[in-house]
Amino acid sequence: AGTIGTRTDNAAAATIWGTDFDVTVEPAEALSLQVSYTYLNASYDEYIDVLYGDLTDSMLASSPEHQIVIVPKYIPMSNDMGDVVMQATAYYQSETTFDIFNTPNGNPVTAAGVPGSVVPDYWKVDARIDWKNIKQSGVDLGFYVQNVFDKEYVLSSTNLQPVGPSYVSAWAYAPPRMAGVELRYEF
Numbered sequence: 001a002g003t004i005g006t007r008t009d010n011a012a013a014a015t016i017w018g019t020d021f022d023v024t025v026e027p028a029e030a031l032s033l034q035v036s037y038t039y040l041n042a043s044y045d046e047y048i049d050v051l052y053g054d055l056t057d058s059m060l061a062s063s064p065e066h067q068i069v070i071v072p073k074y075i076p077m078s079n080d081m082g083d084v085v086m087q088a089t090a091y092y093q094s095e096t097t098f099d100i101f102n103t104p105n106g107n108p109v110t111a112a113g114v115p116g117s118v119v120p121d122y123w124k125v126d127a128r129i130d131w132k133n134i135k136q137s138g139v140d141l142g143f144y145v146q147n148v149f150d151k152e153y154v155l156s157s158t159n160l161q162p163v164g165p166s167y168v169s170a171w172a173y174a175p176p177r178m179a180g181v182e183l184r185y186e187f
Contacts, residue, residue: 009100013045014060030078034071040064047100053107055100059118064096066121083132088148094121098157116169122153124174133186142182150177 018040026032042063047055070090077084101113128144157171 009049012047014043014047015045016040016042016060016063018042030075032073034069034073036067036069038067040067049100052101052110053105055103055105055110057105058100058103059097061098061100062096064094064121066092066094068092080136082134082136083130085130085132086128087130088125088127091124091126092121095119113169116157116171119154119157119171122151123149124151124153125149138186140182140184140186142184143180144182145177145179147174147177152176 018038020039021037022034023036024032024034040063042060042065044056044058044060047058049055068091071087073085073087075083075085095118097118099113099117101110102117104111104114125148126144126146127148128142130140130142132140134141151174153174154171155174157169
């Protein structure tokens with residue numbers, strides 16, 4: 001009672017396959033668009049746990065099926081005044097899980113952990129403007145905003161194994177919108 005333990009299991013067999021696509025388009029010298037897409041098909045071939053039963057239909061932990069990254073970049077100025085670079089990064093991740101108990105299998109203990117184990121999909125956008133080597137001085141000035149739309153999303157979660165009648169899920173959320181300024185001098 002009141003103790004927390006850890007165990008490592010061998011899931012017996014799983015099949016993981018997928019594909020990545022990366023495309024960069026530069027319609028003008030000062031403008032580019034990079035798009036990356038990852039598809040991941042990850043499933044257990046067989047996962048029979050002595051304590052919790054057949055987990056074969058469970059999602060593999062930390063294996064989102066879809067990920068997308070979109071990076072538009074614009075360089076409105078590049079001359080003896082320095083280089084100005086404007087960039088945004090949009091990131092999408094489909095739902096995922098961080099726990100093996102994520103699909104009901106008839107075992108009441110496993111079923112208790114399912115509601116807190118799957119985290120929803122999300123989009124996140126970051127933006128940045130840099131003025132590099134201002135007037136050939138070696139000084140760079142940058143402005144950034146992370147999580148522009150103040151999106152609430154989960155970075156990780158943990159299901160604490162049941163002890164007695166309760167089951168606890170703990171989610172770690174990403175930081176809220178954050179803005180900042182960076183000043184750098186190269187010598």
